[in-house]
Amino acid sequence: MDIHHLLRMANQIGTFFEAMPERDQALQEVAQHLRKFWEPRMRRELLAHLDAGGAGLRPIVADALRAHRALVEPPAATSDS
Structure with a gap:
């Protein structure tokens, strides 16, 4: 996937949550959104x-x-060896 497209989408998510009054909650919401929808x-x-x-x-x-x-990072791929 094109990194520029990912950046644009991630920045749009950030812009949406940036309006939240609690910055710590906004950071968590950005991470949760990425985990849930990406x-x-x-x-x-x-x-x-x-x-x-x-x-x-x-x-x-x-x-x-x-x-x-840790919330955003996908689990490491495992092998059956």
Whole structure:
């Protein structure tokens, strides 16, 4: 998936939740939304982008990913070996 498309979508989510009066709650809501509505591959790509510097991410999205990474991060793939 195109990272620019992911950034645009993530930033739109961030813009929506940015209006919440409680910043900590807004950060959690961003993370919960990503977990609930984004497929694991999309979340992995967004987290990889954050780890590479996060250029283009709105601060609320970057902060949400850092604060609630465990919530957003998909479980590691397991093998049957």
